[in-house]
Amino acid sequence: MKEVKGGICAVKGVKAWGIKEGKMGLAIMLAKGPAAGVFTLNKVKAAPVLVSQDHLKKMGKEFNGIIANSGCANAFTHEQGVKDAIAMANLLAKKLNVDPHTIGVSSTGVIGRPMDMPWYIDHFEEVFSKLTSKAEGSEMANKAIMTTDLVPKSYAVEIEGGIRIGGICKGSGMIEPNMGTMLAFVFTDAKIGRAQLQKCLQKAVDRSFNMVVVDGDTSTNDNLFLIATGEAGKPADMKKFQEGLDTVCMELAKKVARDGEGATKLIEATVTGAKSIEDARLAAKAIIRSPLFKSAVYGTDPNWGRAVCAVGYSGSEIDPAKVSLIFSDGKSKVSLVDAGVPKSDEKTLAKAKKIMGNDTLYVTVELKLGKSSATAWGCDLTHKYVDINASYTT
Amino acid sequence: MKEVKGGICAVKGVKAWGIKEGKMGLAIMLAKGPAAGVFTLNKVKAAPVLVSQDHLKKMGKEFNGIIANSGCANAFTHEQGVKDAIAMANLLAKKLNVDPHTIGVSSTGVIGRPMDMPWYIDHFEEVFSKLTSKAEGSEMANKAIMTTDLVPKSYAVEIEGGIRIGGICKGSGMIEPNMGTMLAFVFTDAKIGRAQLQKCLQKAVDRSFNMVVVDGDTSTNDNLFLIATGEAGKPADMKKFQEGLDTVCMELAKKVARDGEGATKLIEATVTGAKSIEDARLAAKAIIRSPLFKSAVYGTDPNWGRAVCAVGYSGSEIDPAKVSLIFSDGKSKVSLVDAGVPKSDEKTLAKAKKIMGNDTLYVTVELKLGKSSATAWGCDLTHKYVDINASYTT
Structure with a gap:
C-alpha cells in the first residue's frame, strides 16, 4: 500500500468540482457504482440524512453521484427541509437523466435555518460544467464543503493490483461522530458488491471516524458515503482492501482531529x-x-x-x-x-x-x-x- | 420554609473553622449524630473517598465530624495516599478522643501528587482551637476548601418546628457529579435515623448535585456528607424535611454551576x-x-x-x-x-x-x-x- 495524490480524483471513474463563496458552497461528485453509507445516530437527523438513507435503500444496484452543500445544515427545518433536500438530489438527477434515488445529498452549516435554494440553483450549472477527473476537481469539491475547517482534508492510497481508495471530508466542530462524521466522501475503483462494501465501511468507520472527538457534540448531519466504481477490477485480497480503506478513513479522521476548531495540537x-x-x-x-x-x-x-x-x-x-x-x-x-x-x-x-x-x-x-x-x-x-x-x- | 443565615453554623450542634493560605487549606467541622454520605462513581476514587466510605460503614451509631483539605486531591496516590487520609482522620479523632471511624475525610486539589502532611499537621492546632458555632466558623471552613472557586457557597433553611438544614460546598471545575459533588457538607439539627437520612440524601442529590455539569468531567473526589445532630428534635412532617433538604442541595448546586470555572452566566x-x-x-x-x-x-x-x-x-x-x-x-x-x-x-x-x-x-x-x-x-x-x-x- 502506498499513498497517492489526487484525493477522490485519484480513483478511476470519479469526477468532481465545487465552488465556495463566503459561507456558501456547492460540490458535485460523480461516480457510478455500488454505494455504502453510514449516518449520524443523533435522533434529530438533518433532512439530507433522511433523504440519503431513503435513497440508499431504494437506489437499485448503483449510485450515480453526490451533491453536497455548505452554508446550511438543513437540519430541524421541518417539512420544507425534506422538500429542499429532495430538490437538491433532483437537480443533479435531472441533469444526468437518472433516477433521483441514485443521488446522495449532504449538507453542513447552521441548524434550524432554511436552505437558500436560489443560491444553490444559480450555481449548479457552473459547478456541473467544470466537473473533472483531474486532481483539481477533488480540491475544489473539498473546499466547497468546508465551514470552520481551516484546511481541506483528503487522503488516497493505492493497494496491490492498482486499486485505489480516496476520500475527502470536512469537520472541525460538533465532532463526536457516531456511525459517520460530518460529511466524508470516499471512493474506490475496486469492483465490490454493495453488501460487502457496507461491511467494509462499517469496520473502517468504527476504528477511524467513530474514534474522533473534538467537542463531544454528535452532529445532526454526520454522513460518510463510499462508492465503488469498479474500474480497476476485483481486489485480489479483501484483507488488503480493508487495510487500505482503514488507512484512508483513519488518516481523514486524524485530519479532522488536528483541524478541530481552534486546535493547536x-x-x-x-x-x-x-x-x-x-x-x-x-x-x-x-x-x-x-x-x-x-x-x-x-x-x-x-x-x-x-x-x-x-x-x-x-x-x-x-x-x-x-x-x-x-x-x-x-x-x-x-x-x-x-x-x-x-x-x-x-x-x-x-x-x-x-x-x-x-x-x-x-x-x-x-x-x-x-x-x-x-x-x-x-x-x-x-x-x-x-x-x-x-x-x-x- | 425560610432561608436563614449562618451556613452550616445555623444548625444547632455544629462547630466549624478553617484556614486558607495560597492553594493550601484545612477545615474542621464538628457535629455529633447519624451520618449519611454519597460519593463519586468514578472508578478511580481518591484515598479520602475510600477511607470515608469505610468509616461510614464501620462508624457505629454516630459520626463526630469531618476534616477536609484543599491543595491536594490525594487521588491516584497509591498506598501512601490511603495512609495519609487515615492520618488526617486520626489527627481529629485523637484530639476528640473518639474512634477514628467516626470521622469523615475529604480532599480537593491536584490529582497524582502526594499530601504535604507537615503543612496540615502544622495548621491543625490553630484550626481546632478556633472552632466556633458562630456564622464566621461556617465562612472560614467554606473558604478553606475552595480551589478555583471564586465565591464560597453556602445555604441554610429553617422548616417548621425550628428545624434547620445548612450546607457548604466547593466545586467549579471537573464537575459532572455522579452521586455526590466536589466536597459538599450538609448538616441538620433534625433528629433522624441513619437509614432514613441516607434515603433523604440520595433523593435530594438526584435532583440537585447530580443535575449540575460544568465540564462533564466526573471528579475522583466527589463527596457529600450529611450529619444530623438531632438537637432540634424530630421533624413533624418528613415531606417538609425532604423539601428543605432538596432546597439546600439545589441552591448549593446552582451556586456551583454559576461559579463554574470561568463562567459568566x-x-x-x-x-x-x-x-x-x-x-x-x-x-x-x-x-x-x-x-x-x-x-x-x-x-x-x-x-x-x-x-x-x-x-x-x-x-x-x-x-x-x-x-x-x-x-x-x-x-x-x-x-x-x-x-x-x-x-x-x-x-x-x-x-x-x-x-x-x-x-x-x-x-x-x-x-x-x-x-x-x-x-x-x-x-x-x-x-x-x-x-x-x-x-x-x-
Whole structure:
C-alpha cells in the first residue's frame, strides 16, 4: 500500500468540482457504482440524512453521484427541509437523466435555518460544467464543503493490483461522530458488491471516524458515503482492501482531529490491555473528550491526573493499582504512572511538559486487564474554540 | 420554609473553622449524630473517598465530624495516599478522643501528587482551637476548601418546628457529579435515623448535585456528607424535611454551576413531557453539557439549533415534529421552535439574542411524549475556563 495524490480524483471513474463563496458552497461528485453509507445516530437527523438513507435503500444496484452543500445544515427545518433536500438530489438527477434515488445529498452549516435554494440553483450549472477527473476537481469539491475547517482534508492510497481508495471530508466542530462524521466522501475503483462494501465501511468507520472527538457534540448531519466504481477490477485480497480503506478513513479522521476548531495540537490516546474492545474505546475516547485534559494539553500543563480521572469515569473496567501512563511526542517518552505508582517528581513533570510542547501528544494507558486495545484522536481546547463558537451565526 | 443565615453554623450542634493560605487549606467541622454520605462513581476514587466510605460503614451509631483539605486531591496516590487520609482522620479523632471511624475525610486539589502532611499537621492546632458555632466558623471552613472557586457557597433553611438544614460546598471545575459533588457538607439539627437520612440524601442529590455539569468531567473526589445532630428534635412532617433538604442541595448546586470555572452566566435547562424521568434528565443534562451551546451562550449567539441537537444525541426519546423550545431570562421569553416548526426570522433571533444577554438563561424543551420533567444547571464556556485549566498545576 502506498499513498497517492489526487484525493477522490485519484480513483478511476470519479469526477468532481465545487465552488465556495463566503459561507456558501456547492460540490458535485460523480461516480457510478455500488454505494455504502453510514449516518449520524443523533435522533434529530438533518433532512439530507433522511433523504440519503431513503435513497440508499431504494437506489437499485448503483449510485450515480453526490451533491453536497455548505452554508446550511438543513437540519430541524421541518417539512420544507425534506422538500429542499429532495430538490437538491433532483437537480443533479435531472441533469444526468437518472433516477433521483441514485443521488446522495449532504449538507453542513447552521441548524434550524432554511436552505437558500436560489443560491444553490444559480450555481449548479457552473459547478456541473467544470466537473473533472483531474486532481483539481477533488480540491475544489473539498473546499466547497468546508465551514470552520481551516484546511481541506483528503487522503488516497493505492493497494496491490492498482486499486485505489480516496476520500475527502470536512469537520472541525460538533465532532463526536457516531456511525459517520460530518460529511466524508470516499471512493474506490475496486469492483465490490454493495453488501460487502457496507461491511467494509462499517469496520473502517468504527476504528477511524467513530474514534474522533473534538467537542463531544454528535452532529445532526454526520454522513460518510463510499462508492465503488469498479474500474480497476476485483481486489485480489479483501484483507488488503480493508487495510487500505482503514488507512484512508483513519488518516481523514486524524485530519479532522488536528483541524478541530481552534486546535493547536493533535492528541492520540491509545489504551492497551483492556478487558474488551468496547472498554478500550470508552477509555481512549474519555481521555480525548475531557475538557480539562484538553485544556492542560493546550497550556502544556503536565496535569496527567486528569487523563487517569477520565479513564476512571469512562465506564471501562480499571484497576488503579495496575495502570501505567506514558506521554510521548513520537520521539522521546516519559512514564508518569508505573503499575499504579505515580511519578510526580519535578524532573518527571519537567520532561512531560517538554514533550507536551510539540504539535502531537501520544498518550498511552496500559490497563493490564486483558488483550484489547483502541486508539482515539482529539485536539486541545483553546481560546480560539470559544471564539469560533461564541459567534458562529452572528 | 425560610432561608436563614449562618451556613452550616445555623444548625444547632455544629462547630466549624478553617484556614486558607495560597492553594493550601484545612477545615474542621464538628457535629455529633447519624451520618449519611454519597460519593463519586468514578472508578478511580481518591484515598479520602475510600477511607470515608469505610468509616461510614464501620462508624457505629454516630459520626463526630469531618476534616477536609484543599491543595491536594490525594487521588491516584497509591498506598501512601490511603495512609495519609487515615492520618488526617486520626489527627481529629485523637484530639476528640473518639474512634477514628467516626470521622469523615475529604480532599480537593491536584490529582497524582502526594499530601504535604507537615503543612496540615502544622495548621491543625490553630484550626481546632478556633472552632466556633458562630456564622464566621461556617465562612472560614467554606473558604478553606475552595480551589478555583471564586465565591464560597453556602445555604441554610429553617422548616417548621425550628428545624434547620445548612450546607457548604466547593466545586467549579471537573464537575459532572455522579452521586455526590466536589466536597459538599450538609448538616441538620433534625433528629433522624441513619437509614432514613441516607434515603433523604440520595433523593435530594438526584435532583440537585447530580443535575449540575460544568465540564462533564466526573471528579475522583466527589463527596457529600450529611450529619444530623438531632438537637432540634424530630421533624413533624418528613415531606417538609425532604423539601428543605432538596432546597439546600439545589441552591448549593446552582451556586456551583454559576461559579463554574470561568463562567459568566448560569444556564438552567428544563425538559418537560419526557417519557421517563431518566429521559428528562438525559436531555436536560445534554443541553447544559454541550460545549457548542455553552460557547454560544457566552457569545449571546442565538444558535438554538445546538440545544435541539444535544437533545437529539442525549439518548432520550424525541420526536422532532413535537418539540418546542423556549428561551427566557426570567422576565421575558421567546419561542424558537413550536411543535417542530422552527422560527428563525430576524425579529425572533434578535429577541433571543437580547434574552441571552442577561446573567441567567432559562431553556425549556417540551418533548410532549409523556409526563416526566427534570431541570439541570450549567454555565457558559468562556476564554477564562481555558485560561484556568491550561495552567492549573504550573
